[in-house]
Amino acid sequence: MLRGGPAGARNAPSLEQINAEVFTLTYGSIVRQLISDFEDIEEVNKQLEQMGYNMGIRLVDEFLAKAKITRCSSFRDTADVVAKQALPMFLNVSANVANWSPDQTECSLVLTDNPLADFVELPEEYRELKYCNVLAGVVRGALEMVNMEVECRWVSDMLKGDDCYELRIKLKEHRDEKFPFKDDD
Amino acid sequence: MGCFNIYIFNRQGTCIYYHEWFRPKSVKQGAGTLQDDQKQMFGLFWTLSNFCATMDPKDQDKPQLGTPRKIGQGCKFRSFTTNSYKCNFLEVPSGIKLVLNTHREAPDLTDVLQALYDDIFVEYVVKNPMYVPGQPFQSEQFVNALNAFLRQNGLLQQQQIMQAAV
Numbered sequence: 001m002l003r004g005g006p007a008g009a010r011n012a013p014s015l016e017q018i019n020a021e022v023f024t025l026t027y028g029s030i031v032r033q034l035i036s037d038f039e040d041i042e043e044v045n046k047q048l049e050q051m052g053y054n055m056g057i058r059l060v061d062e063f064l065a066k067a068k069i070t071r072c073s074s075f076r077d078t079a080d081v082v083a084k085q086a087l088p089m090f091l092n093v094s095a096n097v098a099n100w101s102p103d104q105t106e107c108s109l110v111l112t113d114n115p116l117a118d119f120v121e122l123p124e125e126y127r128e129l130k131y132c133n134v135l136a137g138v139v140r141g142a143l144e145m146v147n148m149e150v151e152c153r154w155v156s157d158m159l160k161g162d163d164c165y166e167l168r169i170k171l172k173e174h175r176d177e178k179f180p181f182k183d184d185d
Numbered sequence: 186m187g188c189f190n191i192y193i194f195n196r197q198g199t200c201i202y203y204h205e206w207f208r209p210k211s212v213k214q215g216a217g218t219l220q221d222d223q224k225q226m227f228g229l230f231w232t233l234s235n236f237c238a239t240m241d242p243k244d245q246d247k248p249q250l251g252t253p254r255k256i257g258q259g260c261k262f263r264s265f266t267t268n269s270y271k272c273n274f275l276e277v278p279s280g281i282k283l284v285l286n287t288h289r290e291a292p293d294l295t296d297v298l299q300a301l302y303d304d305i306f307v308e309y310v311v312k313n314p315m316y317v318p319g320q321p322f323q324s325e326q327f328v329n330a331l332n333a334f335l336r337q338n339g340l341l342q343q344q345q346i347m348q349a350a351v
Contacts (some may be wrong), residue, residue, distance in 0.1 A: 061281065063305070181228070
């Protein structure tokens with residue numbers, strides 16, 4: 001949506017929306033196809049995470065454009081922004097941040113409802129499948145673009161009988177800006 | 186009058202987009218090659234941002250000159266004006282840097298650059314399935330939207346677009 005005129009009040013950005021069921025069913029068929037292509041559940045988990053990573057590195061630009069957040073001064077702020085602004089914006093769910101580790105480098109995003117996994121039942125032979133692994137990849141990719149290297153893994157999954165979805169995010173490194181060129185001439 | 190050229194860099198220093206509308210002094214007289222010119226521009230932006238953060242008179246805990254910065258730390262550099270042109274910068278937290286050289290009398294273009302990022306870069310480049318982050322891109326839709334947007338903001342005269350198209 002282009003602005004019409006000099007600096008002044010800007011229109012609220014229009015976010016395109018997609019039907020939730022179409023989204024859920026499309027994701028389900030992607031997972032189904034990956035399982036039949038790869039047959040090894042661990043490989044499928046890795047592929048889902050990689051797909052999520054590729055999405056995350058692009059998604060972060062869109063998020064920064066639409067959300068207009070001021071900078072996050074710490075990992076704690078970042079986790080809050082992800083849970084309270086990014087997830088509602090893209091998935092229409094809100095999450096809570098909980099279980100902070102004592103040194104503030106690890107936390108959990110707790111979701112009680114997950115549109116990716118609506119209508120899904122996980123059969124016994126796919127117990128190892130991390131159905132929502134794409135979300136872990138998205139968070140990892142997005143945070144990597146803002147110089148935070150994190151590790152994301154699912155610790156509870158409602159499809160396996162737990163009472164919520166819990167994504168554990170661990171900050172490995174908060175990198176500084178590095179000059180990319182070597183100091184020649 | 187109007188815009189002279191635009192550079193878009195990513196975090197790794199690659200110039201992923203360059204466009205010029207009006208550049209009477211050729212690159213050969215300046216940096217030598219276009220690549221050197223882009224590298225120098227990136228280096229300039231980098232140094233100025235670091236310098237500004239260090240010299241900030243209001244900041245409580247500003248970094249020492251030469252120490253590595255985290256993103257968003259310290260104040261942000263906006264523009265510099267010379268007697269013939271004005272150079273406007275914007276850096277986004279994800280590392281994308283926009284540099285726009287305009288005529289000297291241009292007002293503060295921070296909002297314009299922000300809107301350029303929000304409405305044009307994200308819409309036509311990031312959402313483009315053929316865009317590979319880190320590689321220079323070509324997109325006709327992006328160029329058209331860019332020209333239209335700059336014209337709307339009074340930064341681009343009609344004859345400049347025609348000059349550039351020649």
